[in-house]
Amino acid sequence: MLSLFTKKSGNRDNYDLERILFTLEKPGLSKSAKSAMKSHILANIKAQEMLPQSLDSFAQNIAKVSATVKMSSYVKNLIKSQIIERIESIGEFRWAYQYKFAFKRALSAGLAVLVVVTGAFSFIPGKENIVFAKPSTVLTEITGDVSIVRNEKEIKAENGFILYQDDVIDARIGTATIQYFDGSISRLNENTKIKFSRLDTDEFGINTSVELDVDHGQMWAMVFDLFGNSLFKVRANKTTADVVDRATFSFIANKNSSEVDVYHNVVDVSVGLNGFSDTKTVLKGYKAVVNSSYVSLVSKKTLKQGEKEWIKDNLKKDKEYIARVANEQTKLASDPVSDLKEDASLYLSFSDTETLRLKLNLADNKMALASSLMNAGKIDDARQTLSYLKDVVAEAKVKIGELKLVNSEEATKMESLVSERLMRYKKDLSFVTPDSPLYEVKDSIRDMEMSVADNDESKVKLMFEKASSKLLEAQDLLDNQKFEDAKSNLEDLKVIIADMQKADFSKNPEMAKEVLNKNADIVKMLTLIENSLESSDLKKEVASVKNSSVQTIMDTAVQANGEKSAEDVNTFVRIYDQLGPSNSSVEEGDDVDSPKINLFHELDSSDKSNN
Numbered sequence: 001m002l003s004l005f006t007k008k009s010g011n012r013d014n015y016d017l018e019r020i021l022f023t024l025e026k027p028g029l030s031k032s033a034k035s036a037m038k039s040h041i042l043a044n045i046k047a048q049e050m051l052p053q054s055l056d057s058f059a060q061n062i063a064k065v066s067a068t069v070k071m072s073s074y075v076k077n078l079i080k081s082q083i084i085e086r087i088e089s090i091g092e093f094r095w096a097y098q099y100k101f102a103f104k105r106a107l108s109a110g111l112a113v114l115v116v117v118t119g120a121f122s123f124i125p126g127k128e129n130i131v132f133a134k135p136s137t138v139l140t141e142i143t144g145d146v147s148i149v150r151n152e153k154e155i156k157a158e159n160g161f162i163l164y165q166d167d168v169i170d171a172r173i174g175t176a177t178i179q180y181f182d183g184s185i186s187r188l189n190e191n192t193k194i195k196f197s198r199l200d201t202d203e204f205g206i207n208t209s210v211e212l213d214v215d216h217g218q219m220w221a222m223v224f225d226l227f228g229n230s231l232f233k234v235r236a237n238k239t240t241a242d243v244v245d246r247a248t249f250s251f252i253a254n255k256n257s258s259e260v261d262v263y264h265n266v267v268d269v270s271v272g273l274n275g276f277s278d279t280k281t282v283l284k285g286y287k288a289v290v291n292s293s294y295v296s297l298v299s300k301k302t303l304k305q306g307e308k309e310w311i312k313d314n315l316k317k318d319k320e321y322i323a324r325v326a327n328e329q330t331k332l333a334s335d336p337v338s339d340l341k342e343d344a345s346l347y348l349s350f351s352d353t354e355t356l357r358l359k360l361n362l363a364d365n366k367m368a369l370a371s372s373l374m375n376a377g378k379i380d381d382a383r384q385t386l387s388y389l390k391d392v393v394a395e396a397k398v399k400i401g402e403l404k405l406v407n408s409e410e411a412t413k414m415e416s417l418v419s420e421r422l423m424r425y426k427k428d429l430s431f432v433t434p435d436s437p438l439y440e441v442k443d444s445i446r447d448m449e450m451s452v453a454d455n456d457e458s459k460v461k462l463m464f465e466k467a468s469s470k471l472l473e474a475q476d477l478l479d480n481q482k483f484e485d486a487k488s489n490l491e492d493l494k495v496i497i498a499d500m501q502k503a504d505f506s507k508n509p510e511m512a513k514e515v516l517n518k519n520a521d522i523v524k525m526l527t528l529i530e531n532s533l534e535s536s537d538l539k540k541e542v543a544s545v546k547n548s549s550v551q552t553i554m555d556t557a558v559q560a561n562g563e564k565s566a567e568d569v570n571t572f573v574r575i576y577d578q579l580g581p582s583n584s585s586v587e588e589g590d591d592v593d594s595p596k597i598n599l600f601h602e603l604d605s606s607d608k609s610n611n
Contacts, residue, residue, distance in 0.1 A: 135181035135182070135201060136162045136163075136181060137162070137163045137164075137178060137179065137180045137181050137199060138160055138161060138162055138163065138178075138179050139157055139158075139159070139160070139161040139163060139169070139176055139177070139178060139179075140159050140160065140176070140177045140178075140179055141159070141175070141176065141177040141187075142157050142158065142159055142174065142175075142176045142177075143174050143175050143176070144171070144172075144173045144174020144175065144190070145171075145172045145173045145174045146169065146170070146171045146172070146174040146175070146176045146188075147169075147170050147172070148161065148163070148167055148168065148169055148170075149167070149168040149170065150164070150166070150167050150168075157169070157176060163178065163196065163199065164196070164199060165196050165197070165198060165199040165200065166195070166196060166197070167195070167196050167199075168193065168194070168195045168196075169188065169193070169194050169195075170193045171188040171189070171190060171191070171192045171193070171217070172190075172191065173190060173191075174190060175187065175188060175189060175190060176188050180208065180210060181201040181208060182201070182206075182208045182224060182225075182230075182427070183224050183325065183430065183431070184210075184221070184222060184223045184224045184232065185221070185222050185318075185321065186212075186219055186220060186221045186222075187219065187220040187314060187317070188217065188218075188219050189217060189218040189219065189220075189310060190217075191216070191217050192214070192216065192217025192218055192219055193214070193215040193216055193217060194212050194213065194214050194215065194217075194219060195212065195213045195215065196210075196211070196212050197211045197212065197213055197235075198210065198211035198212075199211075199212075206227055206228060206230070206420075206423050206424060206427050207227070207228040207229050207230050208226070208230045208231075208232075209229075209230065209231055210231070210232045210233070211231070211232075211233045211234075211235070212233075212234055212235070213234075213235045213236065214234060214235070214236040214251060214253040214258075215236070215253070216253050216254075216255075217252075217253060218250065218251070218252045218253075218310070219234070219250070219251050220248075220249075220250050220251075220310075220314045221234065221243075221247075221248070221249055221250075221251065222248045222264075222318050222321075223243045223246055223247050223248070224246050224430050224431075225245060225246050225426075225427065225430045225469075226243060226244070226245050226246065227423055227426065227427060227465075228423060231243075234251045236251070236253035236258050237253060237254075237256065237257065237258050237271075237290070237292070238271055238272060238292065239258040239260075239269065239270070239271050239290045239295075240269070240270050240271075241260045241267050241268075241269050242267065242268040242269075242270070243267055243268075244265075244266060244267075244268060244468075245265070245465065245468050245469075246264070246265055246468075246472065247262065247264055247265040247266060247267050248262070248263040248264035248265070248318065249261060249262045249263060249264075249267050249282075250263070250310075250311065250314075256291070256292070257289065257290060257291050257292075258290045259287055259288065259289055259290070260282055260287060260288045260290070261286075261287040261311075262282045262283060262284050262285070262286060262287065263284060263285075263311070263315065264284055264472070264475075265284060265468075265472055265525075266281050266282060266283050266284070266521060266524075266525070267281075267282050267288075268280070268281055268282075269281075269282050269288040269290065269295050270295065271290045271291070271292070271293060271294065271295055272293065278293065278294050278295050279295065280295040280297055281521060281524070282297060283524055283525065283528055284475070284525075284528065285299075285528065286298065286299060322431060325431045326431045326432070326433070326436070352399055352403070352410065352414065353410055353413045353414055353417065356392070356396055356399070356414055356417055356418070357417060359392045359395075360392060360417060360418070360421045362388075363388060363389040363392055363421070366385050366386065366388040366389055367386070367389060367425060367441070369385050370382045370383075370385040370386040370389075370441060371438055371441055373385060374437050374438055374440060374441055375437050375438065377437070379440075382440075382441075383440075386441065386444055389448070390444070390448060393418060393422070393448045393451065393452060394451070396414055396417075396418050396452070397418075397451065397452050399414065400414050400415055400418075400452075401454075415452075418452055419449075419452075422445055422448055422449050422452075425445045426442070426445050426446070426449070429441065429442040429445065433473060433476065433477075434473050434477060434482075434485045434488070434489060435477070435482060435485055446462070446466050449462055450462050450463075450466075456503040456504060456505075456508070456511075457508060457511050459503065460500060460503050460511060460514075460515065463496050463499060463500055464514075464518050466496055467493055467496045467497065467518075467522065470489050470490075470492050470493040470496065471489075471493055471522060471525055471526075473489050474486045474489040474490050474493065474529070475525075475529060477489060478529065478532075478533070478538075483535065483538060486538070487537075487538065487541055490538075490541045490542060490545050491541070493545050494544060494545045494548050497519070497522070497545065497548040497549050497552055498548055498552075500515065500519075500552050500556075501551070501552050501555050501556075503515075505556055512556050515552065515553075515556045516553055516556055519549045519550075519552050519553045519556075520549075520553060522546075522549045523546055523549045523550060523553075526542050526543075526545055526546040526549065527546065529542050530542040530543060530546065
C-alpha cells in the first residue's frame with residue numbers, strides 16, 4: 001500500500017520522512033499546560049484586532065490605576081518575589097512558566113499592579129488568595145548589650161532586626177524598643193529579659209496577637225487600638241496584664257511578685273491559673289501590686305527617683321512618637337491624589353462579590369482623595385468624595401440582605417469584605433485626634449460600620465468601641481488644655497451611652513453583663529476625670545455623662561433580671577458610682593481596691609440565700 005506521503009517515483013527522502021512521522025507520539029500535556037501555552041501564543045499575536053475588546057479596555061484600566069500607585073523599591077521587590085513564589089508553588093504552572101513563557105516587562109508590571117489593585121490572583125484555582133507583605137515587628141533604638149536568642153542560637157541585636165514568635169530578647173546591659181506591626185511599641189529597660197510566646201498578625205496588621213512573658217526586669221508598653229480579635233498580653237509569675245482596646249502601662253517582674261502601673265486608659269490584671277484567678281481593672285494613675293494569689297490596687301502618688309526618670313523618659317518618647325506618626329499621616333494625606341472615575345462596564349462579567357471588591361478598591365482612591373481634600377480645607381469636596389464609599393457600603397448592605405435569603409455563603413463573603421475594608425481604614429486613622437482635619441473622616445468610618453451592623457449585639461460592641469475612643473480622646477484633650485474639643489467629645493459620648501439604652505438585652509444575658517461592666521468602667525474613668533477638673537462647666541458635663549452611664553447600668557440590670565425590682569438593682573448600682581480610686585488623699589501603699597463589677601454574681605448569691 002502506498003503511503004500518502006510517498007510519491008510513485010519512490011523518492012527516498014519522502015520515505016524517510018514518512019518513517020520518522022510514524023514514530024511520533026501525541027504529547028501528553030495536561031489541560032493547564034495546554035491552556036498556558038495557548039495564552040502564551042495569543043499574548044504574542046501582534047494584531048490588535050485579534051484581541052478581545054474587553055481585554056483591551058482592561059489593559060487601559062490597569063494602566064490608569066498603575067499611574068496612581070506609588071511604591072518604594074522595597075515594596076516593589078516584595079511584590080515581585082511574592083508573585084514568583086506563588087507561581088512556583090503550583091507545579092504545572094511552574095513548568096509552563098519556566099520553559100514556555102518569556103514574560104515581558106509590561107506584562108509583569110501589569111500583573112504587579114493587578115495584584116495591588118484587585119488583591120487576588122485569578123490564575124490560582126479554588127480560593128481567593130490575597131497577596132500582601134505582612135507588616136513586621138522590629139527592634140529599634142538599641143543601646144548597649146542586647147541580644148536575641150532564636151532556635152537556641154544567640155544573635156547580636158541590630159536596629160531594624162525583625163522579630164518572630166518564640167524569640168527571646170535579653171537586654172543585659174542595654175535598652176531596646178520594639179515596634180509592633182500595628183504601630184504599638186514596647187521599651188525594655190536594662191536587665192530585662194522577655195520571650196514572645198505569640199506574635200502574629202493578618203495581612204493588614206488589623207487582627208494582631210501579642211503575648212509575651214517577662215522573665216525579669218521592666219518593660220513599657222503603649223498599645224494602640226486593638227480591633228476585631230486582637231489581643232495584647234504580658235505575663236510573669238502567674239500574673240497577666242491584658243489590654244482591652246488601648247493603654248499605656250509599665251510592667252515590672254520581680255522574683256515572687258509583679259507590678260502593673262497604668263498611665264493611660266485601663267488594664268485588666270489577673271493572677272492565677274486554670275480558671276481560678278483574681279482579676280482587677282487598673283485605671284490610669286494607679287497600679288496593681290500582685291503576689292501569688294491576690295491583686296491589690298494602690299495609688300502611685302509617690303515614686304522612687306529611678307522610677308520617676310524611667311516614667312518621665314517614656315512619656316516624653318511616647319508623645320514624640322505619636323506626634324511623628326500623626327505628622328506622617330498628615331503629610332501622606334496632603335499628597336495630591338488623582339480622582340479615578342468608575343467604569344460600570346468593568347463590572348458586567350464579575351460576580352456580586354468581585355464587583356464589590358472592585359468598588360472597594362476604587363473606594364481606596366476616594367478615601368485617599370477625601371483625606372487630601374480635608375487636609376487642604378476643602379471640606380465640601382471631601383465630603384462629596386467620601387460619599388462614594390458611603391454609597392458602596394449602603395449598596396452592599398442591601399445586597400447582603402438579599403443574598404442571605406438565597407446564598408448565605410456569598411452574603412458572608414460580602415460582609416467580610418466590607419468589614420475588613422472599614423477596619424483597615426479605621427486602623428489607618430488610629431492616630432488621628434479630634435483637633436485634626438482628618439477627624440471627620442475617622443468619624444464617618446465609625447458611622448459606616450454602625451450602618452452595616454445588623455443586630456443589637458454587633459451594634460453595642462461598636463458603640464463600646466466608639467465610646468472608649470471618645471472617652472480616651474476627651475482625656476487627652478483635657479491633658480492638653482483643649483477644653484472645647486473635650487467638651488464636644490463628652491457630648492458625643494453621652495449620645496452613644498443613651499443609644500445603648502435602646503438595645504434589648506432581655507434575651508442576651510452575656511451581652512448584658514458586658515454592658516454592665518463596660519459602663520461601670522466608664523463611670524470609674526469619668527469619676528477620675530471629674531475629680532481632676534477645676535472648671536465647674538466641665539465638671540457638670542462629666543457628671544451628666546456619668547449619670548447616663550449609671551442609668552444604662554440600671555436599665556440593663558433590670559432588663560436582664562426581670563424578677564428583681566429596680567430598688568434591688570439600684571442597691572448594687574450605687575456601688576458602681578463609688579468604684580475606682582477617686583480620693584486624692586490616698587497615699588502610696590494604701591489598698592484602694594474595690595470589688596470587680598459583678599452585679600449578676602451578687603444577685604445570684606441573694607437568690608441562693610433565699611432558697
